[in-house]
Amino acid sequence: MITDRYYYSRLTEKEKRIYTRLYKGVTLLEKRILIPEPVEREAVRRIYQAITDDNPYLYYFNQSVLNTAVSDQAIIFMPQYFCTAEQIAIYNGRLNQIINQIIADLDLLNVDEPTKEKRIHDYFCNNIVYDMQGTRQDSAFGRLVAAHSIIGVFARKRGVCEGISKAVKLLFNAVDMGCIVVTGKSKGNSEHAWNVIKVDGHAYHLDMTWDVANSRPDRICYDYYNLPENAILLDHSEFTGIPYCTEWYENYFYKNGWLFSSQRELEKYINQSIDQGKHDLYFRLKKLKFGSMRSAVQSAQKFVIEKLEKESDIQWTVNSTLNEEQRIGRINMGTHE
Numbered sequence: 001m002i003t004d005r006y007y008y009s010r011l012t013e014k015e016k017r018i019y020t021r022l023y024k025g026v027t028l029l030e031k032r033i034l035i036p037e038p039v040e041r042e043a044v045r046r047i048y049q050a051i052t053d054d055n056p057y058l059y060y061f062n063q064s065v066l067n068t069a070v071s072d073q074a075i076i077f078m079p080q081y082f083c084t085a086e087q088i089a090i091y092n093g094r095l096n097q098i099i100n101q102i103i104a105d106l107d108l109l110n111v112d113e114p115t116k117e118k119r120i121h122d123y124f125c126n127n128i129v130y131d132m133q134g135t136r137q138d139s140a141f142g143r144l145v146a147a148h149s150i151i152g153v154f155a156r157k158r159g160v161c162e163g164i165s166k167a168v169k170l171l172f173n174a175v176d177m178g179c180i181v182v183t184g185k186s187k188g189n190s191e192h193a194w195n196v197i198k199v200d201g202h203a204y205h206l207d208m209t210w211d212v213a214n215s216r217p218d219r220i221c222y223d224y225y226n227l228p229e230n231a232i233l234l235d236h237s238e239f240t241g242i243p244y245c246t247e248w249y250e251n252y253f254y255k256n257g258w259l260f261s262s263q264r265e266l267e268k269y270i271n272q273s274i275d276q277g278k279h280d281l282y283f284r285l286k287k288l289k290f291g292s293m294r295s296a297v298q299s300a301q302k303f304v305i306e307k308l309e310k311e312s313d314i315q316w317t318v319n320s321t322l323n324e325e326q327r328i329g330r331i332n333m334g335t336h337e
Contacts, residue, residue, distance in 0.1 A: 160209070199226065204228065205226070253282075300320070
């Protein structure tokens with residue numbers, strides 16, 4: 001297991017001292033944590049964010065509210081705790097059991113990094129549910145807290161983006177893979193959290209929350225699996241100070257050969273897939289070679305229908321979905337009962 005405190009590494013020496021003191025105080029459940037030196041408010045915010053993003057196990061204090069008393073000579077942090085020391089010990093013991101069981105069940109210690117990531121991604125998509133109720137401020141307090149932490153994800157198998165991204169970081173770090181939490185905005189200008197993961201030396205954006213939310217029992221979503229920065233920026237924004245992601249190597253569509261730059265390439269893929277008996281076509285399109293994403297998917301769906309009608313007497317139902325921002329299409333074929 002690695003301890004990936006990426007945001008700590010980016011602080012100044014003074015900020016690192018404050019981070020270390022604050023981290024120690026929170027782990028000891030201190031009600032008043034004294035920092036005997038002046039600190040600018042912006043630095044306070046940056047240190048606090050670094051601690052919450054670096055340390056998923058610090059789920060037991062209020063990370064949404066920063067209570068401080070500031071003077072020219074010192075600052076006092078006054079955390080709000082949700083649990084007692086006895087409760088934390090019980091919860092951590094249970095969390096460790098769950099995490100160790102996941103690692104064993106997925107055989108994550110005996111495979112390479114791309115395989116580790118794929119198994120962890122699929123585990124989340126098959127077992128974790130996006131907790132819509134956990135986003136509502138009128139939800140029960142315990143559910144609201146759990147949804148935003150690793151408790152909700154690992155113990156209740158449900159969470160929102162903050163809890164899911166922290167659980168993702170924790171599990172990847174537990175199998176010796178670098179992974180950090182990223183905070184920014186999603187489409188619609190909503191606050192959002194996701195991850196940057198390092199696979200075989202290259203950094204990629206991974207939005208597990210949106211893949212979880214768009215997966216179904218019969219198919220897993222990989223729309224946000226290992227994106228470079230120019231792709232994540234299509235529907236994410238306002239993130240800074242993170243590793244720059246430039247490569248496509250471990251992107252799901254690139255790696256499978258399903259990233260197309262022309263209609264001819266897409267139609268060739270459709271022909272081959274149907275000839276091989278595949279009924280779920282999943283692909284990503286490069287922007288400049290197509291018109292609108294919607295028209296491209298509609299044309300592909302029409303091509304599928306024409307091929308099926310020409311080559312088969314069976315009545316087929318053909319449906320399509322699209323992720324317009326990421327230029328991803330999916331066409332599913334089924335037979336009438």
